[in-house]
Amino acid sequence: MVENDLAGSIDSFREQLSFEPDSFQVEAFESLTSGNSVIVSAPTGAGKTLVAEFAVHLMIETGKRIFYTAPIKALSNQKYGDLTATYGFDKIGLLTGDTSINADAQVVVMTTEVLRNMIYESRDFSELGCVVLDEVHFLQDKFRGAVWEEVIINLDTSVQLVALSATVSNADQLQQWFSKVRGETDLVITSKRPVPLKVKYLVASKGGGTDYIDAFHKGKPNRAGYGFDRAPARQRRKRSGGKQKRYFPPRISETIATLSAKQHLPCIYFKFSRQGCEDEAKALVNSGVALRSHPKEVDALAEDICSELSDSDKEAIKYETFIDQLSRGVGVHHAGLVPQLKQLVETCFNEGYLDVVIATETLALGVNMPARAVVIDKLTKYNGETHELLTPSQFSQLSGRAGRRGLDTLGTAVVLWSPFVDFAQVVSLVGSSDFKLESSFRPNYNMAANLVRMHTEERAEEILGKSFAQHLIQRDLSIYEKRLDKLDRRRAKLSSGNMSSSDHKRIKKLDKQSEVTSSDKFRAENLLVDQFRKVRTVMEHFDFLDDWELTSLGESLVRIYHESDLLICLALDRGLVKATSVPELAAILSAFCYEERRRDIPATMWYPTPEVRGAVDGIAKLSREVNKLERRYELTETREPDAGFIAYIHHWASGGELSDISEDELSVGDFYRTVKKVVDLAKSLRGLDPQMTRLYSELIETLDRGVIRTARLGVPNAD
Numbered sequence: 001m002v003e004n005d006l007a008g009s010i011d012s013f014r015e016q017l018s019f020e021p022d023s024f025q026v027e028a029f030e031s032l033t034s035g036n037s038v039i040v041s042a043p044t045g046a047g048k049t050l051v052a053e054f055a056v057h058l059m060i061e062t063g064k065r066i067f068y069t070a071p072i073k074a075l076s077n078q079k080y081g082d083l084t085a086t087y088g089f090d091k092i093g094l095l096t097g098d099t100s101i102n103a104d105a106q107v108v109v110m111t112t113e114v115l116r117n118m119i120y121e122s123r124d125f126s127e128l129g130c131v132v133l134d135e136v137h138f139l140q141d142k143f144r145g146a147v148w149e150e151v152i153i154n155l156d157t158s159v160q161l162v163a164l165s166a167t168v169s170n171a172d173q174l175q176q177w178f179s180k181v182r183g184e185t186d187l188v189i190t191s192k193r194p195v196p197l198k199v200k201y202l203v204a205s206k207g208g209g210t211d212y213i214d215a216f217h218k219g220k221p222n223r224a225g226y227g228f229d230r231a232p233a234r235q236r237r238k239r240s241g242g243k244q245k246r247y248f249p250p251r252i253s254e255t256i257a258t259l260s261a262k263q264h265l266p267c268i269y270f271k272f273s274r275q276g277c278e279d280e281a282k283a284l285v286n287s288g289v290a291l292r293s294h295p296k297e298v299d300a301l302a303e304d305i306c307s308e309l310s311d312s313d314k315e316a317i318k319y320e321t322f323i324d325q326l327s328r329g330v331g332v333h334h335a336g337l338v339p340q341l342k343q344l345v346e347t348c349f350n351e352g353y354l355d356v357v358i359a360t361e362t363l364a365l366g367v368n369m370p371a372r373a374v375v376i377d378k379l380t381k382y383n384g385e386t387h388e389l390l391t392p393s394q395f396s397q398l399s400g401r402a403g404r405r406g407l408d409t410l411g412t413a414v415v416l417w418s419p420f421v422d423f424a425q426v427v428s429l430v431g432s433s434d435f436k437l438e439s440s441f442r443p444n445y446n447m448a449a450n451l452v453r454m455h456t457e458e459r460a461e462e463i464l465g466k467s468f469a470q471h472l473i474q475r476d477l478s479i480y481e482k483r484l485d486k487l488d489r490r491r492a493k494l495s496s497g498n499m500s501s502s503d504h505k506r507i508k509k510l511d512k513q514s515e516v517t518s519s520d521k522f523r524a525e526n527l528l529v530d531q532f533r534k535v536r537t538v539m540e541h542f543d544f545l546d547d548w549e550l551t552s553l554g555e556s557l558v559r560i561y562h563e564s565d566l567l568i569c570l571a572l573d574r575g576l577v578k579a580t581s582v583p584e585l586a587a588i589l590s591a592f593c594y595e596e597r598r599r600d601i602p603a604t605m606w607y608p609t610p611e612v613r614g615a616v617d618g619i620a621k622l623s624r625e626v627n628k629l630e631r632r633y634e635l636t637e638t639r640e641p642d643a644g645f646i647a648y649i650h651h652w653a654s655g656g657e658l659s660d661i662s663e664d665e666l667s668v669g670d671f672y673r674t675v676k677k678v679v680d681l682a683k684s685l686r687g688l689d690p691q692m693t694r695l696y697s698e699l700i701e702t703l704d705r706g707v708i709r710t711a712r713l714g715v716p717n718a719d
Helices: 003-016 023-033 049-062 073-087 112-120 136-140 146-154 171-182 223-228 233-239 252-261 274-287 295-305 311-316 319-327 339-350 361-365 392-399 423-431 445-454 457-464 468-495 501-525 527-541 552-558 565-573 582-593 610-632 643-653 668-685 690-703 706-712
Strands: 037-041 065-070 092-095 107-111 128-133 160-165 185-189 197-205 210-214 267-270 330-333 356-359 373-376 380-382 387-389 411-416
Touching (some): 003 023, 023 049, 023 185, 049 073, 049 107, 049 128, 065 073, 128 146, 136 146, 136 160, 146 468, 197 252, 210 223, 274 330, 295 319, 311 706, 319 330, 356 361, 361 392, 373 392, 392 411, 392 423, 445 457, 445 527, 445 565, 468 527, 501 527, 527 610, 565 668, 582 668, 582 690, 610 643, 643 690, 668 706
Parallel strands (some): 037 160, 065 107, 267 373
């Protein structure tokens, strides 16, 4: 089909819409019909997804396949539901690792990791015309970002890419990189929000009452805001006419009452703590603040979405309390919930049955839950070691949920007063547009094994050189070159005349600076290749590699996509993952999959048998051996095994009930996710040890029951 014919696809797509596309969307449509790849950088809620939906329409009309990738399963499930509603179940498939529906469909929705793995498995993509990379700015994610780059680098250049990104200040660099590794790529940028955003500052005073002010006035920071900063008592008395005035973070009841009075509900209240979300929901319900109540509608939805949950499961997840809060207009949404409850909250919110959803920042990842307002409880977030101020990008992602297109003329983001963040910091963060996209791409063991398997050494290093990380490094090299040029000119100037002893000293100092700068430039230029070689050195030490050939151990590493890939392979090879029963095998595998997130809780280890203890102790010893070598070569250390989940998974694998596990010990959401990780790991290991294949299959079947199975089956399907 020629380009002129493809232009008709824009018209046919527009006919399906109930609104006129924005100019940036049409610009992106035209890029795709011209055969180019396209990067769309736009604020949250601006309508980037419509470009992806046009790509689906275009591929269906041209008879080509399209893969729609998303960073998390929840987004994949949501997009699968949206597309099946438009095109029917026959044309749409879903692949998320634990779910496979109509995998050979013309349109397949999948997580980005699934596509990355398919590429390394050398799948046939001859009919593939386009890939959508939703939330492509995730390539800077510390743990998962490299996946996006691996897909972009390794996909055949005949495949068009549609990359959707939040607003970033260096989108031009992203385009330059795409054009270098993918061919002609257009950049479409819009900074316009469909619904304008206003930022409010909410302060509570001693004795009651709140101040609700604009953070900005006529485009400049509101001077009234500085009056709420903490200051010595003498200054506070002076500011308030001799009376000392004290300020406090508003309680949730005060916050919601204020928003209700201003008609700024419904809202999403962001709280960076799962337990904090639960506590705030309880406090809000008990406060008596009047909210919308839809008990019959909530009960009907709950009956539909949670119908597969047993009475025992419902007891474990405190179902009745959860439904009661929803019936009173308050929902909770965080990673500690089972998928059914999160889906129920999302549905209730979108149906208009809730006034408030109290959520962790994971809700801002792209799940479609816009609100009239958002509240950001704190502008600081704990990173595991200290509290850090949110980045402009993080703030933009959270505040972007405010303002519903077609429903609101204005979105409101509310920042709560804090004694730890001055008003100047608030307006600096809110007003910043410094959303620079960086790269987290670094060679790891599985990547290295696949590069060795598929390419020559020269070609593998060439592929590393195609990464966005290397592209950004090349940009920085000019800084070193300018510094060297400046040092050379200073040296030449000193050498041009009669040199004194002090001139000789200055020249020696300049020579030393040039030597250091040249060394820094060389290290930067060869950073990725150097790290790749260090990774290979570790692999050679443990017999994964022999020169540029994978050993049998190396071949097993190709199949394992896990943060502890090398350690798992070594443990298998040394006979440490051996068991005679499903509960024992599940217990051993959980040590690779669990990580205690609540650092304030002392570890209490329990082992069902001496054999399990011996296996986990052996894996821990092996982990220390691996970490020692990684430290020597300055590589990121593989996470140590964690035995803290053994008691729970052994109980579950032995037929125990979820209700026997105390919520104080472990959230149901954490239980669900860790069991799923164990199942996923078992699937990748099945077949690597022929003597254990049957036991792995039994483990997968045994663990996939109750709330684990019903959550997985909660995905929309053709039935």
